[in-house]
Amino acid sequence: MSVNRPFVLTIAGFDPSGGAGLLADIKTFEQHRVYGFAINTGNTIQTENEFFEMQWTNLDFVLKSIEKLFENYQIKTVKIGIVPSLDYLKEIVFAIKRLSPTTKMVWDTVLKSTTEFDFLNIENQSSLIEILENIDLVTPNYYEIEKLSFDEINPAEIAQNLAIYCAVLLKGGHNPEEMGVDYLYLADSFFRLSPKESLIYEKHGSGCVLSSAITANLALDQDVKMACSNAKIYIENYLLTNQSKLGYHHV
Numbered sequence: 103m104s105v106n107r108p109f110v111l112t113i114a115g116f117d118p119s120g121g122a123g124l125l126a127d128i129k130t131f132e133q134h135r136v137y138g139f140a141i142n143t144g145n146t147i148q149t150e151n152e153f154f155e156m157q158w159t160n161l162d163f164v165l166k167s168i169e170k171l172f173e174n175y176q177i178k179t180v181k182i183g184i185v186p187s188l189d190y191l192k193e194i195v196f197a198i199k200r201l202s203p204t205t206k207m208v209w210d211t212v213l214k215s216t217t218e219f220d221f222l223n224i225e226n227q228s229s230l231i232e233i234l235e236n237i238d239l240v241t242p243n244y245y246e247i248e249k250l251s252f253d254e255i256n257p258a259e260i261a262q263n264l265a266i267y268c269a270v271l272l273k274g275g276h277n278p279e280e281m282g283v284d285y286l287y288l289a290d291s292f293f294r295l296s297p298k299e300s301l302i303y304e305k306h307g308s309g310c311v312l313s314s315a316i317t318a319n320l321a322l323d324q325d326v327k328m329a330c331s332n333a334k335i336y337i338e339n340y341l342l343t344n345q346s347k348l349g350y351h352h353v
Contacts, residue, residue: 107137108321109175112314113164113194114183114210115144115156121348122307127181127314129351130336134318139177141167143185150306150347158186165197172201180205181317182237183310184212188229199236206320207237210313211246227252234267239326241313243273261287269326271316273309286330293327295334302341305349312337 110131117123124140131138141164147154171177180198185191191209198205230250234240242250244257247270251260261270265287274283274297282297305311315336319329343350 107135108178109139110136110317110321111139111141111171111177111180112183112317113141113143113168113180114310115146115212116142117146117148117307119148119150119306119348121150121305122310123183126307126310127183127317130311130314131318133336133351134315134322136318136321139171139175141171143183143190161190161193165193168194168197169201172198172205177202177205178321179317180207181314182207182209183313188226188233192229192233195233195236206239206317208239208241208313208317208320209233209237210309211240211242211250212309213242213246213249231267234264237268238320239269239271239316239330240264241271241273241309241316243309244277247272258285261285262292265289265292271330273312284330284334286327288326295331297338298335299338299342302338303345303349304347305341306347308337308341308349311340311349311351 112124112127114127115123117125120126124142128138128140142159143164144156144158146156182191182194195207198207247257247260250264257272261272264270266289270287272285272287274280277283284295286293286295312333315333316329319332324332340349340351
């Protein structure tokens with residue numbers, strides 16, 4: 103058992119290229135000196151350039167895995183990635199909340215892959231609100247956040263509306279007006295997180311890496327603003343490691 107490192111859990115998909123999903127999360131956890139557990143929501147066939155197929159994990163199997171881990175370990179934070187439906191996500195969130203009310207949860211809203219494969223359609227706004235009320239942070243980009251609202255308003259307004267229920271990190275990688283600028287929205291305030299680097303290289307799975315870095319920082323008792331700020335530094339260093347779409351993790 104880890105004595106000095108907090109336990110964190112990723113519940114996400116398996117990407118055989120290692121750029122996204124569970125493998126990327128575990129690499130990130132290790133670099134942050136937290137002990138990472140992983141539960142697989144689905145196997146994929148993909149490379150860093152193409153997505154081919156998804157085979158989902160039965161929800162009961164995922165829930166049993168969650169129960170056994172929480173029965174045996176004090177898990178401080180959880181990152182949730184790709185899931186097949188809102189109901190599937192809701193069952194996961196409510197199970198964690200029941201087993202460990204103080205565990206913090208980060209939802210990385212993987213609503214579509216870069217190849218336009220549909221993963222999650224938001225059909226029930228009340229279920230979405232129930233989920234947001236029970237997690238601590240959601241991390242959509244400018245495309246994903248539009249899927250989290252039925253109202254035709256701009257991403258900043260959507261983020262402000264969602265922040266009533268939980269913190270929202272609106273990632274700026276697809277922001278046409280301020281490329282790379284993230285905005286963290288809390289219930290009563292917001293913060294602008296500016297990039298320190300202007301020349302970076304696109305990476306497969308960068309959203310996974312960012313959300314898992316935040317999850318690790320929260321487990322290290324950083325508040326949400328500090329956790330997001332430090333994770334932004336980590337992801338920028340990751341994006342600078344090489345010119346390919348598969349980055350390197352290092353301190």
